Amino acid sequence: MQKQNQNQTAFLPTNDKEMKERGWDELDVLFISGDAYIDHPSFGTALLARLLESEGFRVGILAQPDWRDPDAFRTMGRPRLFAAISAGAMDSMVNHYTAAKKIRHNDAYTPGGIAGKRPNRAVIAYTAAVKGAFKGLPTVIGGIEASLRRLAHYDYWADKVRRSILIDSKADLLIFGMAETALLEITHRLDNGEPLDTLREIKGTAFATKNSPEGAIKLPSFEQISASTDAYNRAFKLTSEQENPFSAKVLLQPHGNRNLIVNPPPLPLKEVDLDRIYDLPFTRQPHPSYSKKIPAFEQIRNSITSHRGCFGGCAFCAITHHQGKTVQSRSEKSILREIDKLSSQNDFHGTISDVGGPTANMYGLGCGNPTAEKICQRPSCIYPDICKNLITEEQPAISLLRKVRQHKDIKHTFIASGIRYDLLPTQPQYFADLLQYHVSGLLKVAPESTSDRVTAVMRKPGAAIFTRFLDQFRQHSQELGLRQAVVPYLISNHPGSTLEDMVEVALYLKHHRLKVEQVQDFTPTPGSLSTCIYHTGRDPFSGKKIHIPRTVKERRLQKALLLFHRPEAKADILEALKIIHREEVAKELFGSQQPDRKKQQPQKNSKSKGARKRNIK
Template sequence: MYNDITPIHEHKKYWAECFGTAPFLPTSRKEMDALGWDSCDIIIVTGDAYVDHPSFGMAIIGRLLESQGFRVGIIAQPDWNTKDAFMALGKPNLFFGITAGNMDSMINRYTADRKLRHDDAYTPNNEGGKRPDRATLVYSQRCREAYKGVPVVLGGIEASLRRLAHYDYWSDKVRRSVLFDAKADILLFGNAERALIELAHRLSDGEDISTLTNIRGTAVNLAQAPEGFNVIDSSRIEKPRKEAFIPPNPYAVEEQCDTNADKKAETKVAAQPITIRPSRHDAQTSAVRLPPFEKLNNDRILYAHASRVMHLETNPYSGRALIQRHGDRELWINQPPIPLTTEEMDFVFGLPFARVPHPMYGKAKIPAYDMIKTSVNIMRGCFGGCSFCSITEHEGRIIQNRSQESILSELEEIRDKVPGFTGTISDLGGPTANMYRLGCSDPKAEANCRRPSCVFPGICNKLNTDHKHTIDLYRAARQVKGVKKVMIASGVRYDLAIESPEYVRTPEAIITFFT
């Protein structure tokens, strides 16, 4: 399926590949000079401290772009009160990439009671106040001030979850898509490796940012929706209709009065199952129009309807583009990105991460790094579809797995690179630890499924729940030289675990050894 897509590690490299791999992506002009760079092709602005580790978004994106041959700089937690901090690395040749960080900046800065937090786990010494409210908006505006005309690209979880008109808890109202408020050129949602690589290469080939409207996993601000699409109107809720009253036929022959009733009963044909074939629109050429922003602000039911439609269109193989009117402009959300293959996942997690914070922080402690420095992410995505969780909306419900070889290789890297490693792996997991290598057993059904969850209200009969690969991984992890103990700190779904009894009964059982 989708065999025509170029794997992310097989794109032709940009000319700047000749500069090689940086020990750390540069954060200052001095570091750029040491690398022999006269400029950056791409500058990533982030609300987190720069930690060169695959659990930090700026590191994964930066190293991925570097692998494509681009010169990537990092501006981490800049002073947002002036544009000067955003000019520290000079003008980027291609674009600014903006991310609020690994968390939504409002959640990072405020408690559920809307009280200001005084700490920040993603900042050296756990210091609060190093990022602004709605960091995506503020950083975008400062980048525009610093260098007019340079494309601004939004990414990260804050932008991803606010790509449509959305309810904002902090202001208790529905806000516009963050793309409009940030006045950015394009928004990338999800993990976005595929979209980012395509975007960077097309810009480097001379295409204008305004023409890049058809990249999967992106949202753009248009004057009008693209032509050639069959638009399905879902901008209103159709109310139930009353059944038309059909009076009985006075001339109908009652069965008990029919003299041929016995004969008809003898020749009655056996009942046949009814096959319903709903008309389906080609996902590649269809788009669904959502209720406009202006109507959602005062209609909770319509807002719920828009949210439901959005969730039903998240299958990357059958999901359609979405359109939402904002004033006199159209928000165009392209189809979801195609999940990464195991080979591509191995490539991403095999990039040359230093696995430690940037040296500019000295001996300062970064709590978020301390928590994950000996953990390993074995997969992405979750098919739980829980209403309180954003993972499915951000990463999708199709599990993207790493190979066992890639995971074991990372364990060895942790052993060799992480200062003070004592032999304990703090987590071998992901969004849900025991969804590794699980998924739909019927590719055709998976490509057309619109169920928000594969496990609610009951486990789908097409879901493969065999935990064999997970058990084999646990066994192999315990055999890595220098690894004394492996913990599972990610969530474990017990409804899936009991479907594979050996997962909790074998000597490598999670209950016995891994908690």
């Protein structure tokens, strides 16, 4: 009995020695991940491996193996059932390169933040290595990289349309979206002796075949969307119509002489299922073999995930495509049990850094009309307006936060997850509690732009709604006697954004006494609507032509406008104003003081050189 407890609370094995300590001579499933092994529910590999362990399977985790060395994959031997392969919590290309396609020199998911521990296109590289190490072993790919590249897609780094990652990796099955249900079914069915090629109808999976399932929606082929942006937009629109997990049909996309088959998305998990997952015996620590700190762990070690999914539907965001539009919330009891566990750790000092999910104030919310939900085609429940069927009841979130605050070991509870401020008018008490108890001085919010032309492309609320929120935030904070401020997150170079729009945003920031700390430069990540528009130059739904900032120069100038308060941005801003004949704005942005243009010029040139496009394959 004691042995079993030890097994359940220890880390999962990462090498043959740790397997032997458990008395195992063989694994059932070998997990391979591009991230370090952190035994915490915020990390997908640990969560899924613990879930299989709880069903009696023997699982091991190979974290950041050397993809060039087949022996690195054999350290725990050939698993009995299959290898489950993921790039990690991020797409490996997003992890490796900036929006300007420069190599990043750090990796938050690696001990010491060191870059270079995972390959480019990690899913493809790891799958090839597994196939080299274990001939004939079934391979199942998943995680965000596989999920968002499941269909043929535009790849910003190669600047071309790539085939489905399933085809390129030659994996047997692909799991997309949240993987718990599909992974459990695959594992049980393979364990029962079912052949791999009979696993054909599992929700949330994709595979390649020469057959054409009856009733499947046929998308333009990989070859067609590579050759034509109109075909690309048609494929995107057809795919978007099949994202409702309750009513979606099977998709078929030809790639050469084979068909990629994508089953409907997985059904959302129920509260009881989520609670069960978060009750699994995570140690909540990185594997003890690591001697250096892992930045991503430091960021979330004292945070609590209260829910998953987001019904915001922002055009640039991948969450809806990965976690789904349905918000799935844990019960209060489950969250409080996790807080008990967190507060019993020696290194916990009473501050919870976050209670949230993709959007903090969506806890407990959802569609109140099950019939409408089953056939709903709206990409967002709150844009362009709040759907009449949406339950915006604030009590669940208020009650949860109140109980967390009352916990005997908790001194402070902050909300670091994003807030949808267009929902706050329906949540007045939540807003009041947020300001009074849960802001650590600075509240980060993401209007992303304050130009209504751009927010319309982004599917975000416009400037008027943000201004109303800002005024209320400042007024309530003052009434409470609290010195706290809003830090706006804004994107430069999003499709639809022109220099004129960015001037409008800069003036808005100036007039409302706001400063941007960090500019997020738009990166066309796989699978999003914004990426589709970036590639095709048109909105796939309306067919409307949309301006795309593509040149290094325009990208540099747009970014500079958001940072008008920094002296080094002045030369670029003056150049931007000259191009659009808005020189008079300089006075407003900089006051009466004009920058020394000669002095600024060399900086501008060197930036331009550094931002030169790299050729990445």
